[in-house]
Amino acid sequence: MRIATYNIEWFTELFDDDGTLLADGEWSARYNVTRAAQAEAIAIVMTALDADAIMIIEAPDAHRKRSGRVALETFAEAFDLRTRTALLGFENHTQQEIALLYDPDVLEARHDPIGPPEGGHDAVAAPRFDGAFDIDLDIDAEPERVTWSKPPLELACRSASGEAFRMIGVHAKSKAPHGATGRKEILRASIQNRRKQLAQCIWLRRRIEEHLAAEEPLIVLGDFNDGPGLDEYEKLFGRSGLEIVLGENDGMKLVEPHAAMGLQRRLGAAPTTARFWISSQKRWLEVLLDYIMVSPDLAARRPQWRIWHPFDDPGCYNAPELREALLAASDHFPVTLDIDL
Secondary structure, three states: OEEEEEEOOOHHHHEOOOOOEOOOOOEOOOOOOEHHHHHHHHHHHHHHHOOOEEEEEEEOOOEOOEOHHHHHHHHHHHOOOOOOEEEEOOOOOOOOEEEEEEOOOOEEEEEOOOOOOEEEOOOOOOOOOOOEEEEOOOOOOOOEEEOOOOOOEEEEEEEOOOOEEEEEEEEOOOOOOOOOOOHHHHHHHHHHHHHHHHHHHHHHHHHHHHHHHOOOOEEEEEEOOOOOOOOOOHHHHOOOHHHHHHOOOOOOOOEOHHHHHHHHOOOOOOOOOEEEEEOOOOEEEEEOOEEEEEOHHHHOOOOEEEEOOOOOOHHHHOOHHHHHHHHHHOOEOOEEEEOOO
């Protein structure tokens, strides 16, 4: 089975409120890319991936008057994709949903959130991801109430061969100080965002540990907006959110080879999954943000990971249509996991 995670920038802007695909000559929300060109590029990438399931980060918006599921299934039908069934969890208010687009012939999946509605750091069980988590991350001894702007998508899955496993799709808090101006305001927003991102990762790790203790095969995947050494505030807190999610000290750890490479080579080259234009410096910034982590029992099956990077992956670079599609479709590149399920 091939499972992918793919953050598709402003996917929602390719659809109207009825879920109709807007594949025309108007500009998309991506710079200098038309809606038709972005839609076709996404379809080319998804076809090349040939995945059985794609965890889409920044999936089309869903609310009372708009269906992200309809939009995704319309897209799949328009481009005759094998992954033609869409599943969303808790709706959010950011226009960036988390959704699974999958092939129903090879996979069964259902939204299966667990946990109480709220809880604290010492609670018996981690709260449900649409609830609240109270945790003290500073030195005032007063817990702060943390919520997810994009609640993780918890799925109970079963493969065509009958193997049951869990998946959690994640889009963790961005650490960038969006909207802040002035040095002090940027500093304050950056630290606040880092604290919330770490709190979300601690919350997620609590849920992971529950699944590991129950010996449930687990895949955690998505955009964590984090990695080793990405900002100077990591030193202030002593660790990255990624390290928390993977597991620390003597606890049972999740396995992700790209994350391991990044953590081991803080000063050297590391894999990257996203590419952003830094206008003030007139250059591209490449970072590792997207991961597929697996429980030790699944890692023992010797799965294969791949980042579909248009310049770093020879198969992508040597296929001009795919290479250009990866650049046009999004500022992130897909990550896939091939595993015997």
